[in-house]
Amino acid sequence: xxxxxxxxxxxxxxxxxxxxxxxxxxxxxxxxxxxxxxxxxxxxxxxxxxxxxxxxxxxxxxxxxxxxxxxxxxxxxxxxxxxxxxxxxxxxxxxxxxxxxxxxxxxxxxxxxxxxxxxxxxxxxxxxxxxxxxxxxxxxxxx
Numbered sequence: 001x002x003x004x005x006x007x008x009x010x011x012x013x014x015x016x017x018x019x020x021x022x023x024x025x026x027x028x029x030x031x032x033x034x035x036x037x038x039x040x041x042x043x044x045x046x047x048x049x050x051x052x053x054x055x056x057x058x059x060x061x062x063x064x065x066x067x068x069x070x071x072x073x074x075x076x077x078x079x080x081x082x083x084x085x086x087x088x089x090x091x092x093x094x095x096x097x098x099x100x101x102x103x104x105x106x107x108x109x110x111x112x113x114x115x116x117x118x119x120x121x122x123x124x125x126x127x128x129x130x131x132x133x134x135x136x137x138x139x140x141x142x143x
Contacts, residue, residue: 006031057136059089064104071108075115082120082139091134105133113137 003017010017010031018037021028058081060074078088090112092105109126113135120137127134 003029055138056086057089058086059091061091061093062108063093063095064098064101064108066108071111075112078112078116078137079119082116082137085139087123087139088116088120088137089134090137091132094131094133099131102128102133109133109135 006017006029013031015031016034018030018032018034019027020030058078060078062071062074066074078090081088090109092109094102094105098104105128106126113120113122116137119140121140123136123138125135
């Protein structure tokens, strides 16, 4: 039918004439309540957002020659973050010549993984990127 006839029908029913497929031959229109349609779309998007999982990542920075007391303190903080449901990124920073001792950094990260193994799982093995080596731990109960 013609666009004018469609507009007349839409006005009679107190609805809107919405162009659905403008590129079609002939163009396709739909008679509907556009305000209600937009409301339903917003409602669906909001519902989808609710179901989406979000993780907060907390970062703990250490050096390759971190002492035992500092290590225990940071491990205690990491444990608290994991229990709160966050992921924990443990980063070993190498400064200057410390980059020659990458093994020490890997050992301290493995020590962290072992210390927190009862409540966490590493997402992947420790990896070196530039002057930083890191590992991401996630809560074992959530995965």
